[in-house]
Amino acid sequence: MKIAIASGKGGTGKTTIATSLAHLAATDGRTVAYLDCDVEEPNGHLFLKPQILREEPINKLIPVVDADRCTHCGLCSQACRFGAIACVGQQTLIFTELCHSCGGCLLVCPQEAIREVPKPIGLLRIGTSGPLQFVEGVLNVGEAMSPPAIHAVKDAAPDVDLTILDCPPGTSCPVIESVRGCDHLLLVTEPTPFGLNDLKLAVEMARALKLRFGVAVNRANTGDREVWSYCRRQRIDILAEIPDDRAVAEAYSRGEIVVESVPQVAECIRSLLETLQSGAPA
Numbered sequence: 001m002k003i004a005i006a007s008g009k010g011g012t013g014k015t016t017i018a019t020s021l022a023h024l025a026a027t028d029g030r031t032v033a034y035l036d037c038d039v040e041e042p043n044g045h046l047f048l049k050p051q052i053l054r055e056e057p058i059n060k061l062i063p064v065v066d067a068d069r070c071t072h073c074g075l076c077s078q079a080c081r082f083g084a085i086a087c088v089g090q091q092t093l094i095f096t097e098l099c100h101s102c103g104g105c106l107l108v109c110p111q112e113a114i115r116e117v118p119k120p121i122g123l124l125r126i127g128t129s130g131p132l133q134f135v136e137g138v139l140n141v142g143e144a145m146s147p148p149a150i151h152a153v154k155d156a157a158p159d160v161d162l163t164i165l166d167c168p169p170g171t172s173c174p175v176i177e178s179v180r181g182c183d184h185l186l187l188v189t190e191p192t193p194f195g196l197n198d199l200k201l202a203v204e205m206a207r208a209l210k211l212r213f214g215v216a217v218n219r220a221n222t223g224d225r226e227v228w229s230y231c232r233r234q235r236i237d238i239l240a241e242i243p244d245d246r247a248v249a250e251a252y253s254r255g256e257i258v259v260e261s262v263p264q265v266a267e268c269i270r271s272l273l274e275t276l277q278s279g280a281p282a
C-alpha cells in the first residue's frame with residue numbers, strides 16, 4: 001500500500017505526520033519505507049535520522065545537437081513545448097534548465113542530429129532508520145526541474161508492505177509526480193483561511209487525478225471551523241484532527257519524531273494509520 005501525504009501549502013505539519021506514520025507502522029512490525037519526495041527541501045531526515053547506506057547521482061537526459069549533421073531546419077524548436085531548444089541563425093541552442101527530457105526533439109529531427117546525454121541534477125540517498133527503509137532525493141541548488149528527481153526517489157523504493165510518500169507542498173507538477181500511483185492521498189491542512197484556500201486547490205488536484213483522498217486537520221483546536229464546513233459540503237472525510245500542542249513544537253525543534261514525544265498526538269496518528277490501512281478514505 002502506498003500512502004501519499006501532501007498539502008496545498010507548506011508549514012501545515014505534513015512531514016510531522018508523514019514521519020510519524022512511517023515510524024509507527026515500522027515499529028509495529030510491518031515492512032515500511034519512507035520516501036522523501038520533497039526534493040527541493042527534504043527534511044524528513046532531521047527527524048528519522050537515517051543511517052545512509054548508499055548514495056547515487058540522479059540524472060536527467062538532455063539533448064545534444066551534432067553540429068555537423070544539423071541543417072538548422074527549426075523543426076526541433078517548433079516541436080519543443082517548453083522553449084528549451086532554439087534555432088538562431090546557424091546555431092541550434094539548448095537551454096538545459098528548461099528541458100523536460102521528453103525526447104520530442106529527437107523524434108522530429110529529420111537528420112538524426114540529436115542524441116541524449118545524462119546530466120546530474122541531484123543525489124539519491126538510501127538508508128535505514130531503525131526498522132524503517134529510508135529514501136530521499138536532494139535536488140542540486142539552482143536546478144529547476146524536480147519531477148525527474150522525484151521519479152528517481154519513487155523508482156528506488158524498496159518492496160515493502162507500506163510506503164509513505166512525503167510530498168512537496170503545493171499542487172503543481174512536483175506534487176502530481178509524487179502522488180501519481182498512490183493508493184491513498186492524505187491532504188494535511190490547518191483551520192485558517194489560507195489553509196482552506198490551499199486545501200480547495202489540493203482537492204481539485206486529487207479529484208482530477210481520480211485519487212482516493214481524505215483530510216487531516218492539524219492544529220485543529222485553533223483558527224475557525226470553515227475547513228469542517230467545506231469538507232461537509234464536499235462530502236470529504238476528515239480522517240484526523242490533531243490538536244495544537246506546545247509539546248509538538250518543542251519536539252519538532254529538537255528534531256524528535258512527534259509520536260515518540262507527545263502521547264496525545266501519538267494516539268491521533270495511530271488511529272489515522274489504522275483508518276488509512278483499513279481502506280478509507282473512499
Ligand code: SF4
Nearest residue numbers: 070071073074076109
Ligand atoms: S530538427 Fe535536427 S536538423 Fe533541424 S534544427 Fe533541430 S537538430 Fe538541426
Ligand code: SF4
Nearest residue numbers: 080099100102103105
Ligand atoms: S527533450 Fe523535450 S523538452 Fe527537452 S529540448 Fe527536446 S523537446 Fe524540448
